[in-house]
Amino acid sequence: MPRFFIAASNIFGGVAYLSAKEIEHLRALRIRHGESFTVCDGAGQDYTCRLTRLNDDGAEAEVVDIAPSAGEPSVFCAVYTAYSKGDKLETVVQKSVELGATELVLFPSARCVSKPETLSVLHKTSRLQKIAEEAAKQSGRGKIPWVTAVHSFENAVLSASKNELPLFLYESEKQQSLKDVLDGSAGVKTVSIMTGPEGGFEPEEAAFAAENGMKSVSVGPRILRCETAPVAALAAVMYHTGNL
Amino acid sequence: MPRFFIAASNIFGGVAYLSAKEIEHLRALRIRHGESFTVCDGAGQDYTCRLTRLNDDGAEAEVVDIAPSAGEPSVFCAVYTAYSKGDKLETVVQKSVELGATELVLFPSARCVSKPETLSVLHKTSRLQKIAEEAAKQSGRGKIPWVTAVHSFENAVLSASKNELPLFLYESEKQQSLKDVLDGSAGVKTVSIMTGPEGGFEPEEAAFAAENGMKSVSVGPRILRCETAPVAALAAVMYHTGNL
Structure with missing residues (x-):
């Protein structure tokens, strides 16, 4: 699943708010309304998200699941x-x-x-x-x-x-x-x-x-x-x- | 110590015989008469050699020691x-x-x-x-x-x-x-x-x-x-x- 890093402060109320840089990336990957991707807060937490809105101002995605990132080692x-x-x-x-x-x-x-x-x-x-x-x-x-x-x-x-x-x-x-x-x-x-x-x-x-x-x-x-x-x-x- | 690979057939009678390619390498490394280097037969054996002759035709080096290459893994x-x-x-x-x-x-x-x-x-x-x-x-x-x-x-x-x-x-x-x-x-x-x-x-x-x-x-x-x-x-x- 595509992976985006955004600041934890941009994830609240069950919604992840993506900025211009990520929008470019979403478009490049042709991710459409209703499709899922992973948002990571860079602090070891992964959010599975579904795209709910995408326009030139920004994008919003509903948080469907939260789990610790599997990619972080124990050491x-x-x-x-x-x-x-x-x-x-x-x-x-x-x-x-x-x-x-x-x-x-x-x-x-x-x-x-x-x-x-x-x-x-x-x-x-x-x-x-x-x-x-x-x-x-x-x-x-x-x-x-x-x-x-x-x-x-x-x-x-x-x-x-x-x-x-x-x-x-x-x-x-x-x-x-x-x-x-x-x-x-x-x-x-x-x-x-x-x-x-x-x-x-x-x-x-x-x-x-x-x-x-x-x-x-x-x-x-x-x-x-x-x-x-x-x-x-x-x-x-x-x-x-x-x-x- | 500098390291040369030569065919095992070029090492006999306690002497290693080096060809044009190795002579170039010896000269580039400024190895002189009496100085030591390692010759490897590419089959896992290392020969410590001392340069005895070097001219445009070829080079000869006296074999001082023979030992299995330490660089080969056991697996x-x-x-x-x-x-x-x-x-x-x-x-x-x-x-x-x-x-x-x-x-x-x-x-x-x-x-x-x-x-x-x-x-x-x-x-x-x-x-x-x-x-x-x-x-x-x-x-x-x-x-x-x-x-x-x-x-x-x-x-x-x-x-x-x-x-x-x-x-x-x-x-x-x-x-x-x-x-x-x-x-x-x-x-x-x-x-x-x-x-x-x-x-x-x-x-x-x-x-x-x-x-x-x-x-x-x-x-x-x-x-x-x-x-x-x-x-x-x-x-x-x-x-x-x-x-x-």
Whole structure:
């Protein structure tokens, strides 16, 4: 069923009120009077609606059913990705949203080839936010994950380590695998996955992450590209917690 | 350490003989006399070599150590992907090789938007084979996975179902998750992962796969893009079998 995100404040009295942007979308999808679609409040609630009025001013749809969004995973997972070149961040954002990430955070690190300036960060996060929104609609998510940026590696670590299980993917880690750590963390509800740029993390960065409570993990003997590692780790977390 | 694939027949008497293509690569990497690199025979064996001679005719390197490639997973996993539009197959091939797929097989199915003609199939598989080779080198694989194509959906099913655990990713499957099936398949050594095009599989296709022994599985309540589903399922299989 087609899926629309609208603010919860636009759903009241058993009616969902859609604005110009959604009307365009309704028309593009050729949804007609009496036909059904899903309206999502972006807070995890899905409303099955039937179109009752559509004109240039706006559209109204009768709420037929309300249910929690089936597309939201039972685990909160934040994906922290270092800046990388080209369209790799687009790939990470799109795939992470499909796989159930709750938020995406960009950060600079020592080996980042491209570290955007402040203005460019704003452009980048706003473009990636649109990709997240599209991916949330397409994959049937109940929430649109936020894409934000922090200005330093240290702040990224401090923020990521607030979650119960903060994972630091480090290619020089040879002792502890992602599986070891997940197997030892039954019932965990909030996870962070932090991955580096093309050249990986510096040993000093790994030490800082460990000092601040992050769990250094390997994702196997193969070298994964910087855009593959977070997606593979997220798929593993979702699989492990019964969300894939 | 830089990684070169050469035929096993070019490694004998404790010496690896490199041809024009590899010489170009050695020069690009500025590898000098006495320096070490890894030569892989593409059959799962790694040779640590030291450059002893390099000129325009060829190069020779002394074999210092021989060991099984650490980059090969303990499970054989074939990824069967339906034809899709744009550069999605490139993504699937590259990521699947990084994550440890042993082979990639393309096939047409009912809802494929693009079904290439014979000549175009040859072009496509040969381009994808190059991507597989690059990804194998970059990720440290011990074998270069083959990229092949079969001419019908039915043949793809018959081929995929020869592996011990042939998984058929079907978005209308609501009973059985990938995790259910993997949890019930301890010690499995050969796996197939089969995924559909943008529009998914037809019910008749799912029925044919089931009749031929494939296990229909869901990968969660979210709708994954056709290029995300095989990569996520492969990551889960590798995670489950201790290869991620």
